[in-house]
Amino acid sequence: MARTIERIPLASPSPGTARHLVVHRFGAKGARPRVWLQAALHADELPGPLVLHHLMPMLAEADRDGRIPGEIMVAPLANPVGLSQVVGSVLQGRYALDGAGNFNRSFVDLRESLEEAMAGKLGADAAANTAAIRDAIETLLAEQHADDESTVLKLTLHRLAATADIALDLHCDDQAALHVYCGPRQVDAFADLAARLGAAALLTAEDSGDTPFDEALTRPWWRLIERYPDRPIPADTMLSCTVELRGHGDIDDDTARRDAGAIFDWLQARGAIAGEAPPAPVPTCRATPLDGVGPVRAPHAGLWVPCVEPGATVTVGQVVGHLIDPMLPADTGRLALKAPVVGTLFARMRPGLAKPGDRVAKIASPDSIPQRRGKLLGDR
Ligand SMILES: [Zn+2]
Known part of the structure; x- marks a missing residue:
């Protein structure tokens, strides 16, 4: 079947306005493996839409050649609600201005309800279990109700992706080097993707403490695996991860074209596109725990001036930047901020005003940090 483009209406937030989600479909509707690709859930993170812009012609060509055995769905701009949040000429992504919070938190957590729904219904056949679990997930999401536009958007994305085999967000x-977040049970599958993308960090967490999109898709499966260890439920039936395509400003055609090629090759290696994928290159990082990320925080307000580029390896105590209070004399108004752990500085706040407590740099270290618990992703 040729490519189709679907326009899914969202709830109108006010009289006279209406937005919609655009989904491009390649392959045969309902066939497997089913792949869901989305970008810019935080609205103002625009390297992803450019990558999908370059990926879609490749998918269209594969589709024309009959090389997509299942279905690949692409939402190049997953958040038309956030895209409309232009305040004072600046696009305000990440948080919904209608009060619904961070666009990539608080997706519906199906763990409890799915466990309840599957009680007594799992057998000895993995394929039958997988089908039954997918049916239950669809039913549970169909029962969910949302009113406001942002929550309707989240539920719409969740329903579209929930029973896919693969979902990339x-x-x-x-400002960052490319890095990937995934669950520890899916490291093998995503180490391949990370290598193809040249990732500087592959961060793993079973439960980051909130419910971002990727975890909303995977964690219900893992709950069932834990609850029913004697029932065959493949841990990689629903493969889902978050790919951080460097920094906000890293938007250029050459890089996006390379990233699109890497994702295409990985989809081919996973069987979503027929043909033999090129072998994965040597990994550029190894998986490290999300609770091993050492944040560098601003102890007080000031002008953040970084001095270490994203992707660099740092040692404990290495100065990664300075926090400057320009109101003080130069000899007292300059505080060196140091790395709390050894590892890869994979992301940093852009130079500028930092508030007390801001995470101005993030360093992936190989070992968990005992004090880190609770909500690991944070918002700052
Ligand atoms: Zn984001």
């Missing part, structure tokens, strides 16, 4: 950080 393309984001970016402030």
Whole structure:
């Protein structure tokens, strides 16, 4: 079947306005493996839409050649609500201005309800279990109700992706090297993707403490695996991760074309596109725990001036930048901020005003940090 373009209406937030989600479909509707690709869930993170812009012609060509055995769905701009949040000529992404919070938190957590729904219904056949679990997930999401536009958007994305075999959520950080977040059970699958993308960090967490999109898709499966260890439920039936495509400003055709090629090759390696994928290159990082990320925080307000580029390896105590109070004399108004752990500085806040407590740099270290618990992703 040729490519189709679907326009899904969202709830109108006010009389006379209406937005919609655009989904491009390649392959045969309902066939497997089913792939969901989305970008710019935080609205102002725009490297992802450019990557999908370059990927879609490749998918269209594969589709024309009959090389997509299942279905590949692409939402190049996953958040038309956030895209409309232009305040004072500046696009305000990340948080919904209608009060619904961070666009990539608080997706519906199906763990409890799915566990309840599957009680007594799992058998000895993995394929039958997978089908039954997918049916239950669809039913549970169909029962969910949302009123406001942002929550309707989240539920719409969740329903579209929930029973896919593969889902990639393309984001970016402030200033960053490419990095990937996934669950520890899916490291093998995503180490391949990370290698193809040349990632500087592959961060793993079973539960980051909130419910971002990728975890909303995977964690219900893992709950069932834990609850029913004697029932065959493949841990990689629903493969889902978040890819951080460097920083906000890293938007250029050559890089996006390379990233699109890497994702295409990985989809081919996973069987979503027929043909033999080129072998994955040597990994550029190894998986490290999300609770091993050492944040560098601003202890007080000031002008953040970084001095280490994203992707660099740092040692404990290495100065990664300075926090400057320009109101003080130069000899007292300059504080060196140091790395709390050894590892890869994979992301940093852009130079400028920092508030007390801001995470101005993030360093992926190989070992968990005992004090880090609770909500690991944070918002700053
Ligand atoms: Zn994001």
